[in-house]
Amino acid sequence: AQSVAQPEDQVNVAEGNPLTVKCTYSVSGNPYLFWYVQYPNRGLQFLLKYITGDNLVKGSYGFEAEFNKSQTSFHLKKPSALVSDSALYFCAVRVKPLYNFNKFYFGSGTKLNVKP
Amino acid sequence: NAGVTQTPKFQVLKTGQSMTLQCAQDMNHNSMYWYRQDPGMGLRLIYYSASEGTTDKGEVPNGYNVSRLNKREFSLRLESAAPSQTSVYFCASSETFWDNQPQHFGDGTRLSIL
Numbered sequence: 001a002q003s004v005a006q007p008e009d010q011v012n013v014a015e016g017n018p019l020t021v022k023c024t025y026s027v028s029g030n031p032y033l034f035w036y037v038q039y040p041n042r043g044l045q046f047l048l049k050y051i052t053g054d055n056l057v058k059g060s061y062g063f064e065a066e067f068n069k070s071q072t073s074f075h076l077k078k079p080s081a082l083v084s085d086s087a088l089y090f091c092a093v094r095v096k097p098l099y100n101f102n103k104f105y106f107g108s109g110t111k112l113n114v115k116p
Numbered sequence: 117n118a119g120v121t122q123t124p125k126f127q128v129l130k131t132g133q134s135m136t137l138q139c140a141q142d143m144n145h146n147s148m149y150w151y152r153q154d155p156g157m158g159l160r161l162i163y164y165s166a167s168e169g170t171t172d173k174g175e176v177p178n179g180y181n182v183s184r185l186n187k188r189e190f191s192l193r194l195e196s197a198a199p200s201q202t203s204v205y206f207c208a209s210s211e212t213f214w215d216n217q218p219q220h221f222g223d224g225t226r227l228s229i230l
Contacts, residue, residue, distance in 0.1 A: 009156075032216045043120070043206055043221030044159075051216050090158060094216060103174075104219065106158035 002027045004093050006107035013081045014115055021076040021110045023091030032094040033074040035065055037087050038109075044090060050074060061085070081114045088112075118142050122207050122222035129197045129229045137192040137225050139207030145220070147213040148190035149174075150182060152203040153224070159206065165190055166213035197229045 003026045013019045025031055032051050036044040048059025055067045065076045076089060091107040123138045141148065146167045151159040161174030165184040179201060181193045190209075194201055204226050208219040 004158075034218060036218075036221075041223065043208075043223045044219075045221070046218035049216065049218060103161065104159075106160075108156050108158040 002093070002095055002103075002105050004091050004105050004107040006089075006091055006110045008110050009108075010111045010113065012113045012115065015083050016080050019078050019081040019085070019112065019114070021089050021091075021112060023074045023076065023107060025072050025074065025091075025093045025105075027093055027095050027105075029095050033065070033067060034092040034094065034104075035059065035063070035074075035076050036090045036092060038090065039087050047076070047089075081112075083114050083116055086112055086114045120207055120209055120220050120222035122205075122225050124225060125223065126226045127228070129194075129227065131197060131199060131229060133197050133229075135194050135197060135227075137194075137205055137207075137227075138189070139191065139222060140189045141207075141209040141220070142188065143209060143211075143220065144187070145209035145211050146187070147210045148184065149208040149210075149219065150180075150190070150192045151206045151208065152176065152201075153206060154203050162192065162205075164213075199229050201227065202229045203227060 005024045034049045035047040038044045048057050050057045050067045058064045088109050090109050092104050120141045149164045150162040160176050163182040165171045168187045183191045204224045206224050207222045210219045211217045
């Protein structure tokens with residue numbers, strides 16, 4: 001079965017420190033990986049994606065993520081956290097279709113708290 | 117830039133009532149989706165429409181119906197609401213169903229069923 005896991009419900013970090021939000025996946029076939037951010041009372045906003053190529057992907061607002069095939073992980077990182085980064089973060093994987101069904105699987109979300 | 121617009125933003129229903137959630141996108145996208153978001157469970161796909169004129173079931177379709185009214189609009193209907201359908205509902209769209217472009221989300225409809 002296809003799945004995405006975000007092992008931490010919440011991550012706390014001080015402003016200016018580096019942050020990491022973890023994501024691991026289990027899929028058959030080649031994964032296409034995404035990170036989304038959700039602010040209160042808003043929909044999900046796309047941050048970045050990995051399709052192929054360089055394992056380090058850069059996205060919006062200074063975020064980046066590293067694809068690690070051997071560890072089946074796609075952790076979200078930022079060198080210096082801002083208070084405004086506080087939000088709910090979702091990892092998602094899209095599986096290359098076997099039977100023409102191209103579907104997103106979402107993780108359960110990680111709440112990031114950045115304290116001044 | 118409207119993007120994906122959902123109405124209403126909030127709604128309270130009584131058990132057994134019916135309701136239609138509306139969604140419209142102005143990005144000329146071919147594919148549209150309905151998700152529900154419950155605490156600790158991420159997003160689960162209810163129904164999707166790969167292109168105008170087609171609809172298909174997702175992970176959790178029971179108790180819901182959809183209509184792809186035209187290319188812009190995709191509605192979700194609860195025929196007889198149940199407390200288990202209390203959730204936040206998100207509509208999303210993407211250029212096509214087959215590529216790896218991200219989905220664009222509306223701001224959600226917060227639905228409570230008493």
